Amino acid sequence: MSNQGFNIIVLIKQVPDIEKVRFDVETGRIDRSSAPGETNPFDLHALEAGLQIKERFGGLVTVISMGPRQAESSLKDALARGADRAILLTDARLAGADTIATAKALAAAIKKLGKFDLVLCGEKTVDGDTGQVGPEVAELLGVPHAAYVCEIREVTRDSVKVVSDMGDKYLYELKLPALLTVTRELNSPRLPTLKDLLRAKRLNVEIWTADHLSEIIPVNQLGFQGSKTKVVKVVIPSTEHRKGLILKGDDAVEKIGEIILREVAGG
Amino acid sequence: MTGILIYAEANGPEIHPISFELLGKARELAEKLGLEVWSVALGCRISDKASELIYHGADRVYIYDDERLRDLNVVAYKNVLVELVRETKPEIFLLGATPWGRSLAPRVAAALDTGLTADCIDLQVSENGKLIQIRPAFTGNILAHIETVSKPVMATIRYRVMKKLPRDVNRRGEIIVRRLEEIDCDGIKCLGKVSERGISLADAEIVVAGGRGLKKKEDLKMLEELANLIGGVVGASRPLVEEGWISKDHQVGFSGNVVKPKLYIACGISGSPQHLAGMRDSNIIIAINTDPSAPIFRHADYGVVADLYDFMPKLINYLKERTGKTA
Numbered sequence: 343m344s345n346q347g348f349n350i351i352v353l354i355k356q357v358p359d360i361e362k363v364r365f366d367v368e369t370g371r372i373d374r375s376s377a378p379g380e381t382n383p384f385d386l387h388a389l390e391a392g393l394q395i396k397e398r399f400g401g402l403v404t405v406i407s408m409g410p411r412q413a414e415s416s417l418k419d420a421l422a423r424g425a426d427r428a429i430l431l432t433d434a435r436l437a438g439a440d441t442i443a444t445a446k447a448l449a450a451a452i453k454k455l456g457k458f459d460l461v462l463c464g465e466k467t468v469d470g471d472t473g474q475v476g477p478e479v480a481e482l483l484g485v486p487h488a489a490y491v492c493e494i495r496e497v498t499r500d501s502v503k504v505v506s507d508m509g510d511k512y513l514y515e516l517k518l519p520a521l522l523t524v525t526r527e528l529n530s531p532r533l534p535t536l537k538d539l540l541r542a543k544r545l546n547v548e549i550w551t552a553d554h555l556s557e558i559i560p561v562n563q564l565g566f567q568g569s570k571t572k573v574v575k576v577v578i579p580s581t582e583h584r585k586g587l588i589l590k591g592d593d594a595v596e597k598i599g600e601i602i603l604r605e606v607a608g609g
Numbered sequence: 610m611t612g613i614l615i616y617a618e619a620n621g622p623e624i625h626p627i628s629f630e631l632l633g634k635a636r637e638l639a640e641k642l643g644l645e646v647w648s649v650a651l652g653c654r655i656s657d658k659a660s661e662l663i664y665h666g667a668d669r670v671y672i673y674d675d676e677r678l679r680d681l682n683v684v685a686y687k688n689v690l691v692e693l694v695r696e697t698k699p700e701i702f703l704l705g706a707t708p709w710g711r712s713l714a715p716r717v718a719a720a721l722d723t724g725l726t727a728d729c730i731d732l733q734v735s736e737n738g739k740l741i742q743i744r745p746a747f748t749g750n751i752l753a754h755i756e757t758v759s760k761p762v763m764a765t766i767r768y769r770v771m772k773k774l775p776r777d778v779n780r781r782g783e784i785i786v787r788r789l790e791e792i793d794c795d796g797i798k799c800l801g802k803v804s805e806r807g808i809s810l811a812d813a814e815i816v817v818a819g820g821r822g823l824k825k826k827e828d829l830k831m832l833e834e835l836a837n838l839i840g841g842v843v844g845a846s847r848p849l850v851e852e853g854w855i856s857k858d859h860q861v862g863f864s865g866n867v868v869k870p871k872l873y874i875a876c877g878i879s880g881s882p883q884h885l886a887g888m889r890d891s892n893i894i895i896a897i898n899t900d901p902s903a904p905i906f907r908h909a910d911y912g913v914v915a916d917l918y919d920f921m922p923k924l925i926n927y928l929k930e931r932t933g934k935t936a
């Protein structure tokens with residue numbers, strides 16, 4: 343049975359806690375030490391989807407992340423939630439990657455693992471916020487993808503039917519292997535119990551460097567060196583000059599009423 | 610002469626308005642860079658739209674009008690676009706950052722092995738003639754200026770940030786209708802639309818948005834009443850959507866809709882960075898909040914420090930009286 347189960351890969355990224363992270367106003371740099379890392383919230387839904395499929399049909403869930411060494415904690419958390427295997431791609435030569443270089447590293451890792459049925463990603467990351475890595479990985483693997491998946495309607499051994507939320511919602515059928523990027527509506531991620539967390543502490547996260555991928559892809563196509571886009575400058579958006587007129591008391595109704603009427607009439 | 614290629618998004622027989630905005634920007638860039646403006650549209654029964662693309666700025670339009678392209682199929686569309694780019698070699702290739710554009714563009718970019726910048730809000734030409742792509746990062750806290758070192762330079766552009774040109778029916782251009790022998794759409798099939806988008810918040814001119822200052826679901830009626838009265842649409846901060854009080858179509862913010870109405874009325878919304886990311890470019894912002902130190906006031910044109918349960922009914926009454934409406 344187990345050899346008929348699904349090989350599911352979930353791509354997760356550790357991101358700074360967006361509500362706490364500080365910015366250096368001078369340089370526009372993100373001070374990553376100002377906030378602890380957490381798993382990209384969207385990716386937890388991708389993991390949950392993978393775990394649910396595994397629970398129903400059997401199989402293995404492998405989580406892969408590319409990032410600094412501390413991203414290991416997100417992978418341990420994924421193991422605690424029920425993933426079977428975790429791989430961290432971490433290497434100075436992988437750092438500074440744009441989306442295409444990130445996708446190349448992740449796709450190479452997936453190829454190295456061999457057979458897979460389903461790759462699951464978040465719809466986007468809260469720090470990169472591009473939503474590009476998933477579809478790029480799909481293209482590099484040569485498999486179909488559906489983005490913004492908010493419902494998985496049917497899973498069979500060789501296909502999935504999913505609803506893709508692109509404003510209007512569409513039903514797609516994808517032949518496996520395939521890749522899905524998922525929205526937060528898809529499910530509610532489980533929380534690991536304390537016992538799971540303790541168990542996961544002892545589980546092993548495999549550490550891969552660029553050398554592990556070099557048989558699949560030349561290292562110069564990865565990381566900063568392999569990136570096709572370069573950030574030339576980062577600026578803090580100029581603080582808006584809003585009127586900031588504060589109104590109080592009963593006058594406010596009339597004043598706001600008139601402003602609204604003026605805007606409505608303004609066509 | 611080479612060109613800037615604009616993907617004209619057609620879903621059904623209509624061209625998405627973002628395509629005209631991209632053409633407007635492309636014209637401006639084309640003058641600076643000495644390039645032509647090209648556009649490509651894929652779909653079914655869209656041939657008659659080619660002239661519209663020319664009226665809005667295209668010099669040349671490629672049309673793929675085919676029954677087999679009726680449904681949005683990411684593999685089929687990707688294959689057609691990749692082939693066109695390989696043949697025509699544009700310098701720049703822009704798509705709208707709509708959900709569909711954001712699903713399609715990265716596949717095309719990966720196939721072409723070129724860089725792609727997501728969700729740009731501006732494009733500029735540097736002194737040395739490079740295209741600088743400007744995008745918000747970290748929920749809009751910073752703006753990144755990005756250059757691409759591969760060809761074509763690819764980017765997706767946010768809806769409603771670029772200006773379209775006035776429609777000019779005297780503009781002339783070349784229309785190239787392409788026939789496809791085979792369409793490779795391996796492994797993916799669209800089985801149809803399951804539901805229509807409820808509302809299009811992104812297109813709304815007036816948004817009346819509620820946040821956690823509302824105590825229960827029924828109180829959203831108050832906002833609906835105001836919205837109906839002034840021709841607006843109801844928006845919401847994420848907590849209301851997560852409570853299940855209102856559907857996700859109504860969510861404003863980083864993980865919801867980016868809106869740019871002429872009037873945004875925020876009721877009981879604190880103004881978190883994630884919420885601001887979705888509405889800070891509104892033309893006029895009015896905020897109603899009991900807490901004078903709420904961040905939303907720093908981003909509002911007009912702030913009212915008041916309990917919305919007191920203020921909103923009065924405001925609605927006032928507007929009813931002034932407009933003579935009872936609705």
Ligand SMILES: Cc1cc2nc3c(=O)[nH]c(=O)nc-3n(C[C@H](O)[C@H](O)[C@H](O)COP(=O)(O)OP(=O)(O)OC[C@H]3O[C@@H](n4cnc5c(N)ncnc54)[C@H](O)[C@@H]3O)c2cc1C
Pocket residue numbers: 360361383468819820821822823845846847848860861862863864865866876877878879880881882883884887897898899900903915916917918
């Ligand atoms: C990855 C991520 C993505 C997110 N995406 C989004 C997003 O897309 N959109 C979004 O909105 N949020 C988003 N959030 C959540 C965001 O961080 C905030 O938690 C949320 O915006 C707060 O909503 P709020 O302003 O309604 O609630 P609160 O912050 O709780 O503010 C409620 C406000 O109401 C005021 N108030 C209370 N009672 C009254 C009254 N009677 N009359 C008037 N005022 C009153 C209070 O003073 C307060 O300022 C995201 C968060 C994360 C981590």
Ligand SMILES: Nc1ncnc2c1ncn2[C@@H]1O[C@H](COP(=O)(O)O)[C@@H](O)[C@H]1O
Pocket residue numbers: 353354355382384385388406407408409441444448462463464465466467468470471472473474475476
């Ligand atoms: N460094 C990374 N490691 C693992 N997965 C990633 C990484 N970056 C992006 N992803 C995956 O790709 C999705 C989209 O990311 P992005 O394109 O950065 O918005 C995320 O939700 C993840 O599933």
